[in-house]
Amino acid sequence: MKPLLKSEFLKLITVRSTYIWTLIAAVLTAVYCFYIEGFKGMSGSAASQRTEGSFNVIIQNISMTTTIFAAIVAVLYIVHEYRYNLITYTLSSAGSRTRVLVAKLFMMIAYAIIFTLFFAAFGLACYYLGVLVSGDSLATQIINIELLGRLVIFCVGYVLIGLAFGFITRSVAASIVLLFLVPSTIEPLLGFLLKENVNYLPFRILENIIITSQFSAAQAIAIFTGYIFTTYVVVWFLFIRRDAN
Numbered sequence: 584m585k586p587l588l589k590s591e592f593l594k595l596i597t598v599r600s601t602y603i604w605t606l607i608a609a610v611l612t613a614v615y616c617f618y619i620e621g622f623k624g625m626s627g628s629a630a631s632q633r634t635e636g637s638f639n640v641i642i643q644n645i646s647m648t649t650t651i652f653a654a655i656v657a658v659l660y661i662v663h664e665y666r667y668n669l670i671t672y673t674l675s676s677a678g679s680r681t682r683v684l685v686a687k688l689f690m691m692i693a694y695a696i697i698f699t700l701f702f703a704a705f706g707l708a709c710y711y712l713g714v715l716v717s718g719d720s721l722a723t724q725i726i727n728i729e730l731l732g733r734l735v736i737f738c739v740g741y742v743l744i745g746l747a748f749g750f751i752t753r754s755v756a757a758s759i760v761l762l763f764l765v766p767s768t769i770e771p772l773l774g775f776l777l778k779e780n781v782n783y784l785p786f787r788i789l790e791n792i793i794i795t796s797q798f799s800a801a802q803a804i805a806i807f808t809g810y811i812f813t814t815y816v817v818v819w820f821l822f823i824r825r826d827a828n
Contacts, residue, residue, distance in 0.1 A: 584682060584685075584686065587682060587683065587686045588686050588689065588690065590673070590676075590686075591686045591687055591689075591690040592690060594660070594664075595660060595690060595694060598659065598660065598663060600655075600656065600659040600663070601656050601659075601660070604652045604653075604655050604656050604659075605652065605656065605698075607652060608649040608652040608653075608702065609702075609705065611648065611649065612645055612648075612649060612702055612705055612706050612709060613705075613709050615644070615645065615648070615706075616641055616645065616705075616706045616707075616709035616710040616713065617709040617710065617712060617713040618713060620641060620710055620713065621709065621710040621711065621712065621713015621714045621716070621717065622713040622714075622716055622717045623713075623717070624717070624719070630644070630710065633714065633719055633720070633721050633722060634722055635722045635723060635724065635725070637710070637721060637722070637724060638707055638710075638724040638725075638726050639726065639727045639730055641706050641707055641710045642703045642706065642707065642726070642727075642730065642731060642734065643730065643734065643793065645702055645703065645706035646699055646702065646703060646734040646737065646738060647734075647737070647793060649698075649702050650698075650699075650737060650738045650741045650742075651741065651762065651763075653694065653695055653698045653699075653738055653741065653742050653745075654741045654742050654744065654745030654762055655745065655759060655762065656694070656742075656745075657691050657694075657695075657742045657743075657745040657746040657749065658745045658746070658748060658749045658755065658758040658759055658762065659749075659755065660687075660690075660691065660746070660749070661687065661746055661749035661750055662749045662752075662753060662754065662755045662758060663755075665753045666755065680822055680823045681819065681823065683822075684815075684818070684819055684822050687746070688743070688746070688815070691742050691743065691746050692739055692742070692743070694742065695735070695738045695739040695741075695742040695743075696735055696738075696739065698738060698742075699731075699734055699735045699737075699738040699739075700731075700735070703731060703734070730793075733792050733793055733800055734793065736792055736804060737789060737790075737792050737793050740789045740792070740807055740811065741789065743811055743814075743815075744762070744785070744786075744789075744811075744814075745758065745762055747814050747815065747818050748761045748762060750818045750821065750822060751817075751818065751821065765785075765786060766786035766790075770784045770785075770786055770787060779797075782796070782797045782798070783806070785807065785810045788803050788806050788807045788810065789803075789807055791803040792804055792807065
């Protein structure tokens with residue numbers, strides 16, 4: 584398993600799309616945290632007002648905004664293997680499709696955790712620097728570790744959904760369209776039929792982990808875990824049965 588994990592790690596860090604999308608997320612983070620919230624204080628949020636909860640507002644806003652880029656990286660991570668027919672070599676060298684799937688899952692979960700923690704730290708650094716440059720001062724800040732943990736779970740969940748879309752569709756366009764279309768259009772449209780039960784849909788549940796409404800964070804995590812488990816049973820079945828090409 585160790586050689587397989589090393590191979591998956593090398594795939595992730597040697598693909599240009601990993602750096603391109605991470606860089607885009609970094610630029611957006613810097614603009615928002617340093618200029619909009621830190622230097623100008625334009626949004627009117629708790630971060631702009633330099634309150635005691637400013638750091639937590641920054642962490643939450645940045646994590647929920649940049650997570651989509653981590654999910655896109657996950658899509659490209661798997662779909663490019665099919666697009667350039669590299670998956671055949673992966674499966675031939677590993678000997679077990681199940682082990683390949685587990686290795687890819689492990690790698691994407693690790694990436695999502697590192698991604699969340701990095702952008703939380705980067706966003707706070709940009710924000711604090713912006714405040715200093717503006718000449719303002721901050722109230723004493725205490726980072727909510729429990730919130731940070733929920734944001735990590737949120738990012739991991741989004742990345743696993745992106746990876747699942749990639750495994751199922753094997754198409755860059757289809758996977759990315761689904762990533763944007765399902766939470767923004769399909770689930771809201773289903774809300775007309777499901778009424779209040781729309782809150783049980785996957786992306787609504789995922790969002791509920793951060794912004795608790797109908798469910799507690801623990802309940803939302805439990806329900807979403809059920810969705811992910813079911814999804815990856817289907818992904819596993821398709822992955823071991825479908826032709827590599």
